[in-house]
Amino acid sequence: MYLDEIFAAGGPLAGVLPGYVPRAGQLQMARLVERGLLEGIHTVVEAGTGVGKSLAYLVPALRSGKKVVISTGTIALQEQLLTKDVPLVQRALGTDLRVALLKGRNNYLCREKLARLQRDTFVASSGAMEQIWDWARWTTTGDRSELAVQPGPGEWEQVDADADDCLGELCPFYDTCFYFQARERARFADLVVVNHALFFLDLAMGGALLPPYDFAVLDEAHQCESWATSALTSTISQRTVGRMLRRLNRYYTLDTAVEDELGEGMRRLGSRLAAVDQDRYPLSANAPARELLLELAPAFERAELWLDASWQSAYRGAFDQQVAERRRELCMRGIVAHRQALQQLQSAGDETIAWVERGEPGERHRICAAPCEVASFLQRALFERCESVVLTSATLAADGSFDYLRRTLGYEQAQECVAPSPFDYERQAGLYLAPPSLNPKSHDFARRAAALVEEALDRTRGRAFVLFTSYARMREVHRLVAARVAFPCRIQGELARSQLLSWFRRTPSAVLFATGTFWEGVDVVGEQLSCVIIDRLPFPSPGDPLVAARLRAIDSAGGSSFEEYMIPAAITRLKQGFGRLIRSVEDRGIVVLLDGRIQSERYGEAILRALPPARRITDLGEISAFLGDSTG
Template sequence: MTGQDSRLARAAREALDDGGRLASQLETFAPRPAQQDLSAAIAVAFENRGTLIAEAGTGTGKTFAYLVPALLSGLKTIVSTGTRALQDQLYHRDLPRVRDALGVGLKAALLKGRANYLCHYRLNQARGEPRFHSREMAAQFQRIVAWGGRTKMGDLAEVEGLGEDSPLIPIVTSTVDNCLGSECPFFSDCFVVQARQRAQSADIVVVNHHLLLADLALKQEGFGEILPGAQAFVVDEAHQLPELASQFFGEAVSARPLVELARDAIAECKEVPGALASVQEPARVLEQATRALRAAMDDLPVRGTRSRAAELDAAEAALEALARALKDMAAVLEPLRSTSPGFEACMFRVGDYAAKLRRWRDIEGAAGEENGDEDMPPPPDPDERMPVSLPDDADSVRWYELTARGFRLSRTPLDVAGPLAEHRERSKAAWVFTSATLAVGGQFGHYAGKLGLAEPDTLLAPSPFDWQTQALCYLPKRMPEPSSRDYGQALVEAVRPVLEASGGRAFLLFASHRALREVAALLRESDCPWPLFVQGEAPRGLLLERFRASGNGVLLGAASFREGVDVAGNALSVVVIDKLPFAAPDDPVFEARLEAIRRGGGNPFRDEQLPQAVIALKQGAGRLIRSETDRGVLVLCDPRLLGRSYGKVFMDSLPPLPRSRDVADVQAFFAGDREQAGILPE
């Protein structure tokens, strides 16, 4: 079957064509051939229960391209997006518009992870607890209490002014570990249960990647009772999936859940008379041991392997103390577990964390008994909570990461292709993976290999933008090697005339925070006439808001600004990329992957480092042109693009921008005099 003879493909093309239902119903809709090709290919995948990888260039309109066949097919479809913000946009804006234009009455549902929904039990437990560090935090808590009495959905996104990183969220939401399930006294009013019930009866369910992967990994964060019934999956922003999957098919224990366990055990004592006398001290010791471990790891690099942590005696002693604290906590909770569902949940968490800690500490594969943990409760029943087969040590890496006040001890698989392929095969559903950045040099082999996709259908849907008139790629001359000490100064000198021509309105994207800080300092020392917005000096959202409002600002950002940032119009007219974004050498998971490729006879640079950097560069470059009316200059400073053989792979993966090495062409571009500049495509 082809896109031309498929019934659903023809219907999708007609709906998106000039004179079709979307054009007649949506005032701003404009037909795009690439969008129609993409929609037809997705329709064929739906009808054949096939697998499609589709790169859709910026401006293609991929959201409408997959919503049309999803709605016309009548198949139960799961749409997964990269972030909760994109989830909300898709569910509240895009999906209703397309559904109404097509005139179909399919039922849709929005489903988020449980950390997005108010938990009545946790809210009740938090009342009267001295957990609030400021008057503002206490006032926000009271607003949540008032909202909780009137909300119908329980989605915390409804609470005005509550940020995604608010410390109140873990206090008023549940986790897989502390949820009481059907034993909860508020179970009949549970917002998570209600959201899952709505999803069960819906034709289209909008989720995010975290929820999708948690469910595929069977960690009961998602909606395992719904996924088996889905007939089609659409994974948008699919380039994020391989990295996220490695997190969900691994395991970790971190500081915050340990501290929350200690505090939850204390809070549970309100329900059981006399329990506080025995629980209070081991809970205090557990919290203290958690904080002491973070302090003991201060002399370690921010990120490193398990073997690196083992070199520090203080850290090893603190790990042992934490293991003892968990053991003592288990001994106290054991006789209490039958007195309340809350204590039963705490007991489960102690066993789960202790088992993860044993596995992480066990460098040589020694048994738990040899670590002095013979009296610990057995780890949780794998069939009850987390039926995930973790890889052998040869196929995973144990590592740690430190934050300002916490730590995370992780065991991460090096390859998730196998389990992902297994789950896809079991689903018997259609799978569509789409993003603006999936191909490397026009090929999808790297991405397909990451997900274990055997001979998928593929499609490159080009952007509808007129690159010859809308954009220019400028590669400055005489740039030193990126490793040069004076590279930052050379970059400022090369970029300054570009900023003068554009009047600011620029993103400067850096491969490292060190380089970012250096260039920010150099610009400030040079009496920069444009307002500077520097990552790390304000929250990301606030920086973007101020940048847009400034009208002529220059924003300096690192990896997190390469994607998920949309600044259309005149506010952004220049994107500068300082160096080719090869992954940092201090990432223990990445280094372990490279070593595994080497052991398997592959070439780490060709097979992993290069394709990953190409995708990252495409993401950064994609910030520049976001609509048919945008105009801008992409400045690529790294001389390796022209001086090394692999530079061609990067250049061939970018949109077909005209290129120049003469800053006069940039000045002419912004003066609107392209003919005089003589800019030609390369």
């Protein structure tokens, strides 16, 4: 059966999907993807919101007869693929292919660690741990997402299937191991669904985590540069060293001199890192911290020498030669990884950037090192080795061009297209631009912007996301606005992200003040979200060490970092924020951009051209009429 028949009004998709309406962009994308899979060509598609890109790549993938890995950027999209889209396409095509979900191993429960913990402690140490023990009795997947309450990282660490604790086939629970069962299902599956974190870590490890595959589909591909960078990043922190020491103490009577030297060295380093009052800064800006790193190197070397000499005599518990040798290998791997990270940090230069950032709660600061660019790595590890790679997202092109994506991800030859959204943006969406004089860099921006936010919320009767590029600006504007509007307001940080979204969806006229994590991956259909207010053009921060390194590299090569990196990155981000608003053909809404530079600076025209063609609103007083409200 031809694709045109499958996607036709009376075709098999229409037969299993109530209310199915053929979409030209969806068929266009499906044709391109199928051609790429058949001819071994890489494919890049910007699929506008509403195109239905999941079905457009699933139909060719399931018809290909080859093993396909689909990688997504969000858990929500993984769940949508597994529980809705894949079963629907299978019914439409009359296929019964094997489909598997595979997550990173830290998401799975380790039966051996749990048994050892229960043997040593007898009673669960907390309410969360008691839930884990109860859950372990009935779970068939060991996937931590099944837990009603998510444990903290310190508690989950005690029972997770960490690679550096895994005995593999020597483990007494190997045959019933949740992680290896998931890997086995993936090995025999025709279609494997993973997330970007696992996909790019597999590339970084030379294919050690995923089964061999013929084709790869990367959904939400605008995130690929970030995830690839994360996979190639080495990290040292008090948390990583603490975990390494706890592992050594679990299996050995550790020399206190070794433990004290590393522990004290990391405490001194942590204090030195915190002396710079920034969330993220170049390691080169903290000379004393670099000196402390040099002092740490011998401590890790002494730990390695101690383990090599004492792994038998200091071993805890009954000694089994094979198990003991595997334990030594695993613990040695952790020490060596830290030594290699130190070397990478000390040799940072033009090709590698080292920086300091605040970690997760309880981690304080961590030091990271990563390559300045990932294009050459992806070219070698992915695009030259995989027969056909599909990159898709609602935001890939900048002003109709894929040059930015091509430079950052490293593919050379690909078929590219923009599949247009079926939504009528001129009728459904309005765009209000702040006056040219309103500059986010001015001292009175928050006060002037707050007045516009207040008026916009009055006109839309709440029902809005107010999105910011910084926490400080978010808190400042929230303080100025929240008490002055008659709508329920919440600010990011008051509740967990999922709880905030649930609150917003069920609360009439709700207003949510938020930052980066709410720019994408959020789906609120209907009039509950009728306005998205954006504080400024979302250029990457030039003060960010990685961004600064990439800008320098472009300029050193004779390019224009602002034109080639900053503007395309801002367009991608802005389109993601815009995409929160119109999610169906019935939605109507307003985007309010508070950054007047889009009208006063020469680059503003290029950014506006790249946005969906919304109707221009010149006065906030027009909003009520546009939304069809009688109030205002």
